[in-house]
């Protein structure tokens with residue numbers, strides 16, 4: 720494998736027979752890639768959700784066409800809304816006859832110096848990124864506990880939960896919160912056989928990110944990576960699959976960095 724020009728890795732049936740639920744999976748980034756990867760890894764059915772209705776429909780169709788899998792379902796869900804979260808988990812439990820794997824991918828960022836930050840911008844980023852992950856995790860844990868046959872939750876954090884970057888105090892605080900939530904919830908979930916881990920990407924480049932990130936900043940961030948490039952979104956999805964699969968059975972409460980960043 721050429722680290723500068725990686726080739727797409729074929730599926731290895733890591734999720735054979737499991738069912739999967741993924742939030743924020745209708746974009747061009749990690750969420751959709753994780754959904755495709757989960758199907759390629761043999762999952763028996765998948766529910767994807769997103770806040771964006773039009774793109775969600777396209778994503779369901781796209782996944783069916785790309786993979787040939789018919790067991791793909793979609794439901795609109797804004798993870799910042801408790802009723803949406805409860806409805807999504809009930810829908811997925813019904814369609815999939817039980818969710819084995821939840822991937823909490825939803826996260827939101829903007830760029831703003833702290834001194835210029837108004838409360839609504841701060842709260843929105845925290846509410847989607849941290850509170851949304853908490854809402855999904857809390858409700859899914861309850862359902863998995865009551866069902867009594869285990870389960871796995873994979874959260875999407877960010878290296879900014881560990882590292883500083885200008886104009887990212889809200890997003891970094893939220894992602895540090897996702898990491899802490901992962902560790903604490905995992906301790907409680909272990910009591911009923913549920914594992915919770917997180918992946919922590921540094922930079923995963925995709926068309927929507929390229930559109931929203933100034934060229935100079937993107938080049939600076941890519942320059943900080945030891946490989947001189949950001950990750951392909953499927954390279955992050957691959958780590959999610961490891962965390963979702965039984966290969967990581969002795970791993971819980973861990974944050975796995977997906978980064979080639981120099982310290």
Ligand SMILES: NC(=O)c1ccc[n+]([C@@H]2O[C@H](COP(=O)([O-])OP(=O)(O)OC[C@H]3O[C@@H](n4cnc5c(N)ncnc54)[C@H](O)[C@@H]3O)[C@@H](O)[C@H]2O)c1
Nearest residue numbers: 743745746747748749750770797798824825826877922923
């Ligand atoms: N791309 C990166 O470089 C990078 C780096 C570190 C962490 N992350 C994290 O990875 C996750 C995925 O990001 P991505 O850049 O790969 O894009 P993505 O395509 O996986 O996710 C974007 C999607 O999120 C949806 N979304 C936005 N707000 C939502 C809400 N309130 N409820 C439900 N869905 C919502 C959008 O409609 C969009 O379709 C995020 O949590 C992000 O913080 C990304």
